[in-house]
Structure formats: structure tokens, C-alpha cells
Amino acid sequence: MIIDFHTHPEFKSLNELYSPEEFIAGMDKGGVDISCLFGNDQADPGDCPKWRDSRFMAVPTNFSDEQLSAFCNHFPTRLIGFTSINPNRYQPERKVERAIKEFGMKAVKLYPHSGFYPNDPRLSLTYKFCQEMGIPVVIHTGPKAVRWQWMKYNQPIYVDDVATNFPDLRIVMCHGGYPWTEEFITVAYTNPNIWVDLTFMEVIEETYLLPGLVENTVKRLNKLIGAKRLLWGTEGPYMNLPLYGVHDPSYYEISQQKLVKRFDFFSEEDKQDILGNNAARLLGIH
Numbered sequence: 470m471i472i473d474f475h476t477h478p479e480f481k482s483l484n485e486l487y488s489p490e491e492f493i494a495g496m497d498k499g500g501v502d503i504s505c506l507f508g509n510d511q512a513d514p515g516d517c518p519k520w521r522d523s524r525f526m527a528v529p530t531n532f533s534d535e536q537l538s539a540f541c542n543h544f545p546t547r548l549i550g551f552t553s554i555n556p557n558r559y560q561p562e563r564k565v566e567r568a569i570k571e572f573g574m575k576a577v578k579l580y581p582h583s584g585f586y587p588n589d590p591r592l593s594l595t596y597k598f599c600q601e602m603g604i605p606v607v608i609h610t611g612p613k614a615v616r617w618q619w620m621k622y623n624q625p626i627y628v629d630d631v632a633t634n635f636p637d638l639r640i641v642m643c644h645g646g647y648p649w650t651e652e653f654i655t656v657a658y659t660n661p662n663i664w665v666d667l668t669f670m671e672v673i674e675e676t677y678l679l680p681g682l683v684e685n686t687v688k689r690l691n692k693l694i695g696a697k698r699l700l701w702g703t704e705g706p707y708m709n710l711p712l713y714g715v716h717d718p719s720y721y722e723i724s725q726q727k728l729v730k731r732f733d734f735f736s737e738e739d740k741q742d743i744l745g746n747n748a749a750r751l752l753g754i755h
């Protein structure tokens with residue numbers, strides 16, 4: 470089973486998203502069975518300003534859980550929603566509880582670069598709830614996605630606080646943490662409750678002119694934490710970020726090659742695990 474662990478709904482034009490049908494058509498072209506679709510709460514007051522979404526970022530921000538679950542419910546066995554929260558809103562834990570219990574979402578996504586540290590005390594009740602319910606918390610690390618965010622919050626060291634204080638919370642750290650790659654690897658190795666999402670590391674390697682970044686990091690992660698805690702993802706069939714470029718559904722295969730398939734230090738079973746089986750186990754998909 471191929472699971473793209475890391476995608477977002479995307480804008481097709483100024484005010485129109487790619488429809489669920491178009492999203493599925495992209496997945497079908499790439500041979501992807503299931504996509505995890507992330508909400509994106511940037512804590513803008515009210516609706517997200519249009520200039521943020523449409524001109525500088527293709528991903529809809531402040532996309533409500535109602536909207537995201539309605540999107541996923543067109544293909545409930547193939548599109549899985551992850552809610553997103555931001556401690557700059559009141560009582561984020563209530564949003565999470567509703568997303569999980571009412572809308573059947575399977576995980577929580579955090580975007581620290583929108584203005585908070587992952588170890589923010591206002592997130593403690595959320596972490597406690599997720600720990601008790603077995604809900605994974607997925608945390609962006611590394612470079613910011615767009616210019617109006619703040620990169621300092623994306624440092625992996627702050628995830629170590631969360632992993633230590635909530636030892637049974639299942640955490641996924643995304644993107645390899647560049648330029649704090651060493652910190653990222655160390656935090657992942659010393660906390661057995663952390664999984665690693667490899668998504669976008671190949672784009673970071675190319676954007677910042679770092680030949681060998683993916684191979685070196687993935688090889689070490691494989692030795693240090695093992696293939697069972699690695700996850701593959703793509704940012705989706707229609708990623709469109711001014712700083713990083715544009716993708717189309719042919720990118721599914723390219724990204725599988727660049728992040729997983731080309732490495733002979735992975736067994737066939739490892740590759741199947743990273744491309745979907747690990748995500749299935751983490752999310753309880755059978």
C-alpha cells in the first residue's frame with residue numbers, strides 16, 4: 470500500500486481549490502492509494518487574507534476542520550484528514566478533540582513557523598489528549614515554507630522538550646530539520662517516540678545546493694532509528710510554492726526514487742514500510 474503521508478489541499482486558481490476528484494486523479498496517475506491531507510492553521514484573525522493564500526502560498530490557510538473533512542469525505546477510504554492547531558487561538562485542545570471525535574481526523578499538524586514554539590505551554594493539554602488517545606502529532610521543522618513566516622520556531626530542539634515531557638506521545642518530525650540537520654538526527658535518535666517524515670528533503674537538497682544531503686541523512690537515520698520509523702510523503706500532486714517550485718502528479722514517482730527507492734541500504738521490505746506500511750501502522754489503517 471502506498472501512502473503519501475504529507476499533502477495539502479491546493480489552490481488551482483485565485484479562489485478555486487483542486488477538487489477532491491482532481492486530487493484523486495493525480496494520486497491515480499502516481500499510483501498512490503491514500504493521501505494524508507493536512508489542515509493549516511496560521512491563526513489569522515477571521516478568514517485568511519487572500520494575499521497570503523493566493524499570491525504567496527498555494528495552500529489554503531485557516532481551512533476549517535469542517536471544510537477539510539468535507540473534502541476528504543468525498544473519498545473517505547483514500548483521503549485522510551489531519552487537523553491543524555495554533556496556540557495563538559483560544560483553547561486549541563478543544564479544536565483537536567472535535568476534529569478527532571466529530572470529524573474522524575487521524576492526527577494533528579503543527580506549523581511552528583506561523584509563530585510559536587512546539588514546547589509552548591498552551592499546547593500541553595493538546596499533547597496530553599493526543600497521548601491518551603494515541604493520536605500522532607506531526608511537527609514541521611527546518612526552513613520556512615513562505616516568506617511571511619518565522620524560521621526560528623522550526624528548530625528541532627524544541628521538539629525534544631515535547632518528546633521528553635510526553636514520553637508516550639507519538640510525534641512525527643518533518644523534513645529533516647535543515648539547517649539543523651545534526652540536531653534533528655540527535656533528537657530523533659534519543660527519543661523513541663519520534664518518527665521521521667522524509668518529505669521535501671530532496672527539494673531542500675536541490676534548493677540550498679547541498680549535494681548528498683538526502684543520502685547522508687537518510688542513511689544515518691536508517692542506522693540510528695531504523696526504517697520502521699521513516700515515512701515518505703510529497704507535499705501533494707499540485708504543490709506550488711514560490712520559494713521551492715511547482716509539482717505535478719509525475720512527481721510522485723520522482724520523489725519515491727529520490728527519497729527511498731534508489732538506496733540499496735534499504736531492503737525491499739524497508740521500502741514498502743517507508744512508502745506506506747509504517748504510516749498505515751501509525752494511523753491504524755488496515
Ligand SMILES: [Zn+2]
Pocket residue numbers: 475476477704
Ligand atoms: Zn507540508
